[in-house]
């Protein structure tokens with residue numbers, strides 16, 4: 001019999017019951033909650049007269065609607081305020097642990113979970129948010145669900161699921177200087193397309209993935225959903241265990257030893273069978289920039305905007321034409337000639353401490369170009385912000401002309417006051433470049449934190465590999 | 481949840497691939513804490529010429545005459561034709577809530593994003609998968625014939641064209657059962673309470689750190 005994949009192991013480990021109709025009841029160990037997708041779930045519980053089955057299996061924090069400017073006077077937008085207030089009220093009345101807006105531990109759910117050790121290897125974890133795949137970096141089966149399923153998990157601690165197929169993305173070799181986890185995942189999406197992982201759990205493996213820090217692995221798993229996969233995974237190794245150790249919600253004492261023992265098996269067996277395997281060479285990956293309105297519309301920074309005339313597939317051709325029109329760009333022009341108005345460094349993809357170090361390594365001693373209207377850095381959590389300030393990163397950013405903000409989702413999807421105006425181009429470290437994502441009519445280009453910082457100082461995209469970086473900061477981050 | 485058994489309705493063709501959930505319901509409308517009322521803002525950025533915000537009187541906003549759902553002949557449509565990877569992007573259930581609130585009962589497309597597909601079933605919407613060639617025929621027929629309707633029968637798993645041609649489709653049996661009977665999923669799972677408790681007991685032995693409170 002062939003060996004098991006990591007996904008197979010996690011699946012079997014959480015199987016409560018197999019039903020005659022081919023579905024399975026899966027146990028969900030932990031759930032993360034935020035203000036946008038939970039109010040209707042709590043309301044559903046209340047109407048049905050149900051209670052959360054296990055309070056300690058839920059952790060909440062507001063992130064999408066919170067202002068990233070001074071919060072002492074609360075939220076100005078009344079609709080956002082009600083939503084955050086509703087989360088607070090629901091958590092208070094049911095007794096769910098919540099890091100409220102004024103708590104230093106507040107932040108983007110997918111940054112807070114790992115930071116608190118709430119995310120652990122071997123878990124099943126859900127959140128009413130598609131980027132829950134992030135937590136798979138710890139060898140956990142983590143996936144996004146809709147609000148009905150948030151309610152389902154609150155009430156039953158289970159979900160009815162079908163097993164997905166297994167896909168392996170192998171990246172072997174050594175990443176070049178200035179090439180980061182973000183570039184790897186954008187290159188993967190460019191290769192397999194935004195629907196390439198539909199119906200699959202993607203395990204990322206290979207020497208290039210192994211050499212990444214936990215932050216880098218989180219960036220990769222975070223964007224598995226942009227390749228269509230609900231689940232992204234990386235096997236557990238010493239780095240995973242080292243990262244988790246000592247965090248507030250991590251096991252302690254004897255239980256820690258027991259957990260570490262159990263986590264050692266969280267990798268695919270050598271003879272495991274995958275339904276699909278995709279291989280990339282690390283050496284072939286160079287810094288990536290998206291030019292269009294889907295994450296698969298991506299090119300190396302050294303490349304040109306594609307020409308629809310050269311596309312033989314009619315659906316793709318039309319897609320390119322529509323994207324060029326929306327983005328107001330011309331075919332065959334260099335990526336480096338795209339005009340930029342704003343720069344956003346933040347989001348659950350790239351707002352961890354390492355990402356900020358990576359951007360600071362570029363920003364240090366440089367100035368934001370006068371042609372850039374606004375460049376902002378939004379840490380992923382209050383604790384990331386605190387750490388960055390302890391390292392003096394905020395001074396590097398503010399001296400260079402970046403705005404230093406309070407933690408939250410911010411301009412990743414512009415539910416708060418941070419947004420693009422119609423027609424503006426933004427170099428963004430977030431994960432989606434859909435039409436209107438960062439503000440109606442806004443034009444998003446997805447890049448790594450180093451590339452975003454470099455774009456801010458030059459006023460257009462440049463190949464970060466050609467810049468001289470602050471060596472100490474570069475060493476502390478992934479820009480090797 | 482409302483059951484879906486059989487439905488005959490006017491068809492509207494949305495000829496785009498990779499329609500994402502930000503397009504289906506833009507984020508500013510996600511601030512609502514209700515499940516209803518999203519219909520007027522379905523495809524808001526494509527449907528209206530101005531920028532929509534919650535609380536606006538949508539009946540007074542300028543419509544985009546080029547957007548297919550605004551054409552006179554498609555008013556009252558309840559079946560949406562779409563292209564590949566429909567509903568990609570976020571997990572927001574507001575997307576099926578908006579479709580449902582608008583009056584869409586079924587979507588027909590060659591493929592869907594996983595989370596969206598799942599969310600449809602939880603909200604009484606039937607997402608049907610048909611192959612590319614059949615999709616092309618449906619798009620052509622819908623565009624060529626004003627008032628083009630389809631008849632969908634979930635029990636028989638068929639889509640019937642006005643000329644009597646019948647197209648079969650697949651649907652997983654558990655999803656079909658729940659949708660057909662309009663079942664409360666949570667209620668069904670709670671019937672397996674014994675199995676859940678047994679699992680919890682055993683899991684607490686294997687992974688006690690997940691069961692001791694911090």
Ligand code: SF4
Nearest residue numbers: 131347348409412413
């Ligand atoms: S940062 Fe962006 S992608 Fe991540 S949870 Fe917030 S809105 Fe979603």
